[in-house]
Amino acid sequence: MPVIDTIEKVVGIRSHFTALLLLLFTCLSPMAAIVMAPNLPNIQQHFSTIAHIEYLTPIALTIPGLIMGFFSPVVGFLTDRFGRKKLLILSTFAYGILGSSPMFLDSFYLILASRVLLGFFEAVVITVSTTLIGDYYSAQLRKKYLALQVTAASTSAIFFFALGGYLGGISWRLAFVVYLVPIIFAILGQIFLWEPKRKTHNNLDFSKELRSTNEVTLFRPWFMLGIWVTAFLAAVTFMILQIQIPYLLATIGENSPKTAGNIAAISTVFIVIGTLVVQYFYKRGWSIAFNLLLGFGLIGISFILLSHATTSQQILTYALINGFGSGILLPTVTVWNMQNLPAEKRGLGIGMWQGFYNFGMFISPVIIVFINTFTGSLPNTLNLIGPILVVLAIFCVVYDKFRSKAFDPSTNRKAA
Structure with a gap:
């Protein structure tokens, strides 16, 4: 081929x-x-x-x-x-x-x-x-x-x-x-x-x-599946605040669409800042696992803080943390996927990544509504998801440090 x-x-x-x-x-x-x-x-x-x-x-x-x-x-x-x-x-x-x-x-x-x-x-x-x-x-x-x-x-x-x-x-x-x-x-x-x-x-x-050039020469389906599932989780968590800001504001009695729009716009600026900062991390040689720790960790912490917010100013502040974490997380899962694809499978691997990621974006609000039926409110749902994401962030680093040699590329280069 x-x-x-x-x-x-x-x-x-x-x-x-x-x-x-x-x-x-x-x-x-x-x-x-x-x-x-x-x-x-x-x-x-x-x-x-x-x-x-x-x-x-x-x-x-x-x-x-x-x-x-x-x-x-x-x-x-x-x-x-x-x-x-x-x-x-x-x-x-x-x-x-x-x-x-x-x-x-x-x-x-x-x-x-x-x-x-x-x-x-x-x-x-x-x-x-x-x-x-x-x-x-x-x-x-x-x-x-x-x-x-x-x-x-x-x-x-x-x-x-x-x-x-x-x-x-x-x-x-x-x-x-x-x-x-x-x-x-x-x-x-x-x-x-x-x-x-x-x-x-x-x-x-x-x-x-x-x-x-240290190009990857093996296509490892199960390892790639792990990356694609991570992309799905990243998309789900990223879309939560993008969609739920108006509903979160409503829980504190703030129903102004203008306020929701302003918070969404300013947090998007911090997403952009995060994508620029992550390039500095790449130049410094920081690992994918460290970026996943920061990305999932900051989003998880923001959810915990947002669940206890009582003013629109607090929601704005915590949304900025969320945006910055998203700006680190999204490029990281993209790079992680790309650098583990052999050239002859690059199109397929990117297509699979896009499929998992876009399905995550689509299903995110459905997941939140479903969890809300058990927790009783959106703040309670965020307070549940936040610690899970923090644990996931820590797991990414632990897994990267201790995973089996069987998952390493045959070129024996350092795993992503």
Whole structure:
């Protein structure tokens, strides 16, 4: 089976623009939902005659993420089998067409169908663009750009929410014009990106190159499953506060959407800061386990503190801790996955990671509602989950320190 060479050495003068373009592709993930989010009440009112529209409208918002979770593993397999660039360019173009189609569709069910298809092409764009980061760059630069993926996605989320709200104030249909921007990305990708060179396992020079760059040469399914489950847990814990801030504020008698929006926006800034700080950790050579300790640990501590908060100011302060921990955690699980994938399984491994991660984001509110039925309130639920995450954080370090040699790569390099 062919493997894909790391071709960072041929990037040359295009390296910075290429990296920027790949990061812009990452921004299409938050765009899928956030541009539409501020306009849900107007969309619901426009289609008010449709039965159960109050349930169907939020489903239209979240369905791309669910579809992405289901199809990302399939996309990963396809990109390993048929290549990267063509899938990325065609899917980005389709993303732009489908995303903007609600401007012209008069049937809500057609809009819903377009959102389902949008989720599939979103899965292709995010999976393949992330895979190309693995293909184009060496291990150290991958860490940098994978962390910057979270930075770009978090920063663009703030921008898209504001833009969607502004355009939606004119017309809810006008907000969907933003989805035409990816067509520009597709054109630029066709010009500036390239299909990575393929080599076979029989190429001795390539085998030597892999050893010299400490590339992983074995695909360990059970070990990778552990990483993907960790990604699922990271997604569940990350989405808790993103969704539950208004409900948490309501428990202390604060029902202002403006307050909830301000706390969400400021905590997102701290997510961005966390993604930048984690790059310093990589340069210092700090282990994945240490980053997992900080990420899960800070989120767990924030949940414990939030469960006892009595003012909106306290909730804001503890949300900043949560955001900073999330900014460390999300790039860490991404890098951990990437650096343990052999080149010939990179697309599949990233697709599986995306599947677990997106399903975690989708199922997070369901889990919280379910636990609330036993604990009696959201603060009690956070007070239950917080210590569990702290224990999980400690376990990550203990497991990394004492795990069996059987789980180490055959190259005998230090395990991630």
